[in-house]
């Protein structure tokens with residue numbers, strides 16, 4: 001099968017052997033330069049998941065990006081970051097089984113409503129800030145924040161995806177970002193100028209572009225000609241629609257500051273007055289739960305299924321192999337947190 005990502009000549013492949021008896025593949029819910037994302041069902045729990053399918057031959061020099069994303073996602077456990085459940089590698093493909101976000105992309109939500117109220121924008125912004133501050137606390141920068149990478153769960157909880165460009169350590173980061181990603185619409189000026197030593201400040205700029213798009217319903221810097229787009233970003237001037245409050249205008253100005261050294265920091269944003277309005281408490285970025293915690297009910301349910309003692313089952317789970325057992329355990333823990341019934345389907 002060719003490397004076309006548009007799926008034009010996609011053959012109806014009943015499913016990949018590597019997923020057989022583990023997942024039932026369903027419709028395609030996303031396509032990107034890397035490959036495609038399909039909706040699937042995790043058979044043992046019946047849980048819907050998203051499976052990112054990437055053909056190694058088609059990844060070319062993007063292969064390190066995928067390996068970087070896998071390595072990063074295995075470190076993360078946060079309620080505003082899509083949870084990685086399982087990684088399957090075959091000779092020809094990578095499969096990443098990730099938490100499904102039935103609400104789809106935040107972008108579609110904004111387009112449908114044209115633009116969001118200041119209060120709704122603040123709610124989404126606080127969740128994005130919580131996820132980004134968490135990444136930074138672990139020494140990572142996302143570096144590719146844009147609406148397509150911000151998804152919504154079934155209850156409008158916001159989830160970040162696509163950590164292919166997130167990098168650690170902060171500082172000394174290369175600028176391969178531009179070469180390996182699409183339009184720099186959300187990219188900071190220092191980034192498009194190819195400067196070195198980019199870090200959390202580039203995420204602040206991108207969050208500023210995101211916040212502007214949510215509040216205004218259009219982009220601060222836009223052009224379908226890349227050199228015009230560059231010029232606009234480097235000039236740093238953008239429209240301020242009449243409906244923006246003074247507080248919103250002041251915050252956006254602090255985030256879309258050309259000089260990264262003068263730009264507001266994530267730390268300052270966490271208790272910024274605009275961010276606090278109506279909440280009166282700083283944004284916390286600590287994870288609400290850490291999936292590395294042992295949950296006895298879930299361990300014993302899985303132990304019983306495997307005819308193992310709970311201790312042996314936990315010994316295996318705490319290796320965090322990101323195999324089918326890791327996926328089943330993380331899904332059970334997630335269902336328990338949502339007070340959903342804990343059950344495993346008998347394997348026919």
Ligand SMILES: O=C(Nc1ccc2c(c1)CNCC2)c1ccc(F)cc1
Nearest residue numbers: 029037050098099100101102104161
């Ligand atoms: O759930 C995902 N995408 C998704 C889910 C639902 C819908 C869409 C995308 C887009 N159309 C509306 C419905 C998803 C989850 C993880 C991931 F890495 C990539 C994509």
